[in-house]
Amino acid sequence: MTAFAEIARKLDADDPLSDADALDLASTQDLVGLAELADRARRRRHGTQTTFVRVAEVSLAGPLPDLPGDAGEWCLRGAPATLESAQARVQQLVARAGEVPVSAFSLADLEALAADEGLSLRALLERLREAGLELVAEAPVDDLQDARASIEAANMSGLTVARLTFGGEPRGSFVRALRDVAALQRQVGVLRVFQPLPRAVVAGQPTTGYADVRQVALARLLVDNIDTIQVDWLVYGPKLAQVALTAGADDLDRVPPAAGPVPEGRRNPRDEVRWNIEATGQQPVERNGRFDLLG
Amino acid sequence: MTIDSLAAKARAGERLSGPEALALYRGAPLHLLGRLADAARARLHPDRIVTYIIDRNVNYTNVCVARCRFCAFYREVGASDGYVLGFDEIYRKIDETIAVGGVQLLLQGGHNPDLPLSWYEDLFRAIKQRYPSFRLHALSPPEVIHLSRLSRLPVAEVVDRLVRAGLDSIPGGGAEILVDRVRRLLHCDGKATADEWIDVMRHAHRAGLRTTATMMYGTVETDEERIAHLLRLRDLQDETGGFTAFITWSYQPSHTALGGAEATGVDYLRTLAVARLVLDNFDNLQASWVTQGGKVGQLSLAFGANDMGSVMIEENVVRAAGASYCMDEVEIVRNIEDAGFIPQRRNMHYERLGGPMFREREIPRMHNLATARRDGDDHVPAELMNYPARSRSGRRQRERPHSDA
Numbered sequence: 001m002t003a004f005a006e007i008a009r010k011l012d013a014d015d016p017l018s019d020a021d022a023l024d025l026a027s028t029q030d031l032v033g034l035a036e037l038a039d040r041a042r043r044r045r046h047g048t049q050t051t052f053v054r055v056a057e058v059s060l061a062g063p064l065p066d067l068p069g070d071a072g073e074w075c076l077r078g079a080p081a082t083l084e085s086a087q088a089r090v091q092q093l094v095a096r097a098g099e100v101p102v103s104a105f106s107l108a109d110l111e112a113l114a115a116d117e118g119l120s121l122r123a124l125l126e127r128l129r130e131a132g133l134e135l136v137a138e139a140p141v142d143d144l145q146d147a148r149a150s151i152e153a154a155n156m157s158g159l160t161v162a163r164l165t166f167g168g169e170p171r172g173s174f175v176r177a178l179r180d181v182a183a184l185q186r187q188v189g190v191l192r193v194f195q196p197l198p199r200a201v202v203a204g205q206p207t208t209g210y211a212d213v214r215q216v217a218l219a220r221l222l223v224d225n226i227d228t229i230q231v232d233w234l235v236y237g238p239k240l241a242q243v244a245l246t247a248g249a250d251d252l253d254r255v256p257p258a259a260g261p262v263p264e265g266r267r268n269p270r271d272e273v274r275w276n277i278e279a280t281g282q283q284p285v286e287r288n289g290r291f292d293l294l295g
Numbered sequence: 296m297t298i299d300s301l302a303a304k305a306r307a308g309e310r311l312s313g314p315e316a317l318a319l320y321r322g323a324p325l326h327l328l329g330r331l332a333d334a335a336r337a338r339l340h341p342d343r344i345v346t347y348i349i350d351r352n353v354n355y356t357n358v359c360v361a362r363c364r365f366c367a368f369y370r371e372v373g374a375s376d377g378y379v380l381g382f383d384e385i386y387r388k389i390d391e392t393i394a395v396g397g398v399q400l401l402l403q404g405g406h407n408p409d410l411p412l413s414w415y416e417d418l419f420r421a422i423k424q425r426y427p428s429f430r431l432h433a434l435s436p437p438e439v440i441h442l443s444r445l446s447r448l449p450v451a452e453v454v455d456r457l458v459r460a461g462l463d464s465i466p467g468g469g470a471e472i473l474v475d476r477v478r479r480l481l482h483c484d485g486k487a488t489a490d491e492w493i494d495v496m497r498h499a500h501r502a503g504l505r506t507t508a509t510m511m512y513g514t515v516e517t518d519e520e521r522i523a524h525l526l527r528l529r530d531l532q533d534e535t536g537g538f539t540a541f542i543t544w545s546y547q548p549s550h551t552a553l554g555g556a557e558a559t560g561v562d563y564l565r566t567l568a569v570a571r572l573v574l575d576n577f578d579n580l581q582a583s584w585v586t587q588g589g590k591v592g593q594l595s596l597a598f599g600a601n602d603m604g605s606v607m608i609e610e611n612v613v614r615a616a617g618a619s620y621c622m623d624e625v626e627i628v629r630n631i632e633d634a635g636f637i638p639q640r641r642n643m644h645y646e647r648l649g650g651p652m653f654r655e656r657e658i659p660r661m662h663n664l665a666t667a668r669r670d671g672d673d674h675v676p677a678e679l680m681n682y683p684a685r686s687r688s689g690r691r692q693r694e695r696p697h698s699d700a
Contacts, residue, residue: 029635031634032326032329033330036326039326204662206589207590208589208590208629208630208633209589209590209592209593210593210594210597210630210633210634236590237588237590239559239588240560240588240590240591242559242561243560246325272556275556276561279559279562280325280561281324
């Protein structure tokens with residue numbers, strides 16, 4: 001039996017993959033075979049359903065823009081200078097958002113803010129929760145001072161971490177980084193979404209298509225205790241994001257809400273993302289930031 | 296005819312019929328198509344070499360009477376931003392191409408009624424005189440037909456004259472979809488019907504020229520018509536063996552009369568994979584990074600492609616329709632090696648020229664593709680005065696004071 005066939009047998013039987021299996025998967029030149037294994041794992045968990053969320057992004061300063069009513073999440077971007085300003089902005093956004101979930105900030109920035117304010121992270125997060133915040137927008141696991149403690153603090157303060165991410169390309173072995181993510185989830189148990197492709201793109205040296213597909217597939221196979229493997233539609237673009245759906249991803253993040261005229265030669269974002277998902281043979285289902293399915 | 300039985304047939308390297316190819320195209324899972332196409336590629340290229348060429352795409356004129364509905368590049372006769380490149384401009388572009396290790400010009404342009412056959416002959420002869428070893432991969436079947444009509448000479452004679460003047464090979468542009476129903480809807484049957492395109496290539500191959508073949512999909516064609524296109528190419532290749540490579544790309548809709556939206560990345564990979572399986576007599580399939588971007592362009596190597604196309608240096612046609620990706624040699628090689636393949640430079644005939652040029656000498660990085668001319672440059676080349684214009688605006692242009700760039 002080939003190594004791939006043995007790994008496929010283990011996956012079908014829900015047997016854990018060994019470190020040797022993980023290294024075999026990471027080093028294979030058979031990208032399509034790897035993608036197929038990941039796709040099978042994804043289908044076992046999610047069938048052919050692919051979710052997507054339209055996110056309206058808001059900056060920390062300035063008057064609130066007219067925000068589209070059809071966004072599934074309103075997200076406050078940026079590192080707040082003070083807790084007071086963060087609370088005020090969250091309150092402003094929540095008051096306008098109505099039923100739309102509001103997410104804000106990077107957990108790494110909130111760690112730093114808590115230290116600046118002389119508060120525990122939990123205390124700071126509770127203040128933000130009191131201001132109406134529901135979701136911490138992202139937890140970049142490679143940038144957190146203490147990932148376990150910080151994620152637990154978010155959970156205990158009543159906030160949900162919307163996405164576990166990699167801020168940049170993982171230092172060292174990607175397999176090791178994924179094993180660490182799986183270990184983190186075993187400790188905290190509250191993560192629902194993992195985004196394995198780096199949020200930040202290095203100008204002039206973007207990640208390659210092979211690397212992206214490999215990382216998504218490995219994430220699906222090695223981080224089998226986080227339900228959703230997500231790809232950022234804005235950063236990675238419709239083509240790569242769509243291919244990632246055939247390699248283990250089941251959710252598309254940061255689809256822009258329809259606002260303003262649609263560029264020539266393009267559909268509106270909702271139709272574009274639905275069309276791309278359907279072209280892979282999967283069923284698109286829109287969701288909001290709370291993972292309520294919107295249809 | 297189950298997918299499994301068709302896959303077994305493809306794995307065995309047996310020829311697929313049209314209905315069989317269509318069934319695979321529509322029904323085979325993406326991963327299966329990829330594996331089959333990759334296996335077909337590996338049978339032809341077991342050394343894991345992926346080739347690329349350093350050349351430059353030069354569009355000598357954007358004035359065109361064909362008016363294809365999917366084209367955003369053309370300008371009508373008399374348009375203020377219509378241009379014809381001068382010979383000196385083209386020499387400069389060749390110099391720049393040679394400086395970065397380039398070996399040929401891919402020279403194409405609009406069907407300009409004011410450029411007679413003699414202009415092309417003089418240009419080709421002049422280039423060959425100055426740059427004897429530099430290759431001219433020039434024109435396309437529709438351009439040859441245009442020259443045939445303009446000069447009232449048979450296609451075969453036009454090809455012969457161009458070869459004598461220095462033409463080395465013909466790119467496979469203008470094929471779009473080789474089905475006349477589609478060509479009528481795209482308004483490109485006037486520049487060449489499907490049979491006419493095939494006929495020019497037949498003449499070219501019989502004249503000793505090698506050519507490429509292309510397919511632009513994602514406009515109005517059906518799945519059956521995409522397959523029909525591939526079968527026409529396969530049939531001619533059986534007859535002449537003259538095609539060196541096949542390139543497919545998705546229609547780019549911005550700024551075109553046709554409008555619409557672009558086909559998806561997965562559609563591209565499926566189309567490429569099926570092309571590899573159907574075109575069993577084509578050695579080489581090129582990735583289209585210029586329309587798909589670097590990431591999906593690289594992923595093509597897992598779906599049947601064995602070549603990363605050209606560094607290009609300059610590109611105007613697809614850019615006009617909204618695609619503006621750029622990959623220089625460093626980036627192409629990085630992507631080839633990252634995919635586990637070995638990069639090799641080649642010429643148009645797919646003869647290997649060696650390893651990456653930038654590893655032999657210093658080559659400046661290129662982060663944007665060049666354009667035909669700088670914005671605002673509307674000069675009329677001096678030598679145009681020597682060629683009679685057919686259009687009124689062309690004649691008026693020749694009467695104006697002329698200038699050199």
